[in-house]
Amino acid sequence: MLFSKALIPTLKETPADAEVASHQLMLRAGMIRKLAAGIYSYLPLAQRVLQKLKIIIREEMNSIDGQEITLPAVQPSEIWEKSGRWNIYGKELLRFKDRNNRNFCLGPTHEEVITDLIRREVKSYRELPLTLYQIQTKFRDEIRPRFGIMRAREFVMKDAYSFDRDEAGAEESYHKMYQAYTNIFERCGLEFRAVEADTGSIGGSFSHEFMVLADSGEDVVVYCEGCGYAANLEKAEVKPPVGLLENESLKNLEKVHTPEQKTVDEVTNFLGITPDNLIKTLIFDTDKGPIAVLVRGDHEINEIKLKNLLGCEYLLLADDDTVEKVTGAPRGFAGPLDLNIPVYADNILKGATNMVTGGNGKDVHYKNVNEPRDFKTTRFADLRTAEEGDPCARCGKPLHMRRGIEVGHIFKLGTKYSKSLHATYLDQAGKESLIVMGCYGIGVGRTVAAAVEQHHDKDGIIFPKALTPYQVLMLPININDEILRKAAFQMYDKLSQAGIEVLFDDRDERPGIKFKDADLIGIPIRITIGSRNFERGKVEVKYRESGKMELIDSEKTVKYIKGFFNKKI
């Protein structure tokens, strides 16, 4: 491709509304442009990168017998009503009516459509297992789109669905998919981790997220170097403490006056204690009525764990009125003593001695509260958010944390959708059974953004070999020098004929501009053709990643480039 004919509108300055590196660089490199909040156009350079990723994805999907399909983006409300998600999905689901006043939505995901299709078309165990996938634009009316195409409203996603006769089959499909995902992200040259995840609103029994590690990631990856355990922060389990409690003598319960001391900071400062000597009591409203939850003062409650423990749909920190009704005190003075609602406590509080808690009265706290002497606990469980250094639930070694970008998510769905949408088959005995499903997503655009996020420097993008829009950027110093011009075009033809993807910067621009653009766009190899070197039959090769430069015989360019790209990753 001739640069002079390409639509690659690079920007010298960083647009004001771009915050993270990938967003800034993709705008500056002329890859994307915004049309509306969270809605982007993909320009040629981005299109080529997306295309490369899609090819990798297709190869890996096909290799596990996935079959590509295309499902409708516009979906009727009926199937969503059947699955029950028309009401639950909320505002994220963009709804509208057609001319006949029928309800439709723009597909945020395709479980309903695919299950409906399979329900009609698959009747016998002989037709299972089956894995189908598509690469398609989805729409989710995100509350707050941000970070360019990392969290957009309209975005390209690869979604796959597996259909099996039974649980064992579904697990096999899941594991194949897990392997395919691992292959995909490895081939992309990304540093990532597969982590255990909560199943969220999609439902189902287990799930992994594929996280590209990057400091700017929105999610936190918790991992253990001892046993390889990895989970996202919502899910990461903390090992219950064993035998850690010192045999401190139990002191007498004492009521203290704590005027206007409500927060953990205030109370601990006022009483001259540290937060780990305090029990934080939080009142939650749930669909099963109000409950109290206890965690240590220096810990954070994990609402996902709590929700899963209780098995409830609705869970929200109670408002002031409820707190007052339940504890008899304003917010800030709740404690577990004499509460007549269920009390759930984090594992670490089991047998806790001489703690401070709220006194369930205005300006009152208790000192020397002891479990179980002074209050009853309905149940102990792992209810807090893991922290750096906490013991791993599997092996006890300290947990570590890094930030990550979720680029893939796989779920074993079970029969959630086949049940609600009646997707069944007849087994060998002629008995009707529910199809067991799995669903598997990859954020295609987000993966590209994550690649940029992970691979860039102050000068611009550094594309991994597998995703680069072009393999080589040719940069003649002076296109008006007839000899150079001719030689450069000859080399361009030669490389192109050898099957190398070349972006040839034939623009009549000053070298500085071309060098800056070359660094910004981030093609792995730059071939610079200058008159002094060329007179000696040499061209300069510069590697974008390492910054290394070397002079090579211009005759050997093709071989050289091929050698570079044949090396793994």
Place this chain on the structure above:
RNA sequence: CGGGGCGUAGCGCAGCCUGGUUAGCGCGCAUGCCUUGGGCGCAUGAAGUCGGGAGUUCAAAUCUCCCCGCCCCGACCA
């Protein structure tokens, strides 16, 4: 949805508080000259419903009200 901020040429911004020339600056763009190994120099030029509407005023980019769009923080989320 709550809190904060922004909207002036393609991009980045000044001007607004304290209303009053022809609305500026840098980059980009066009043309010419010059230059050619890291966003070069000189000259000329095109380009603006000052987000939209209503109002106050002799006079509004500037003051008031309403609306729209966008960004940040939070809640939320495969």
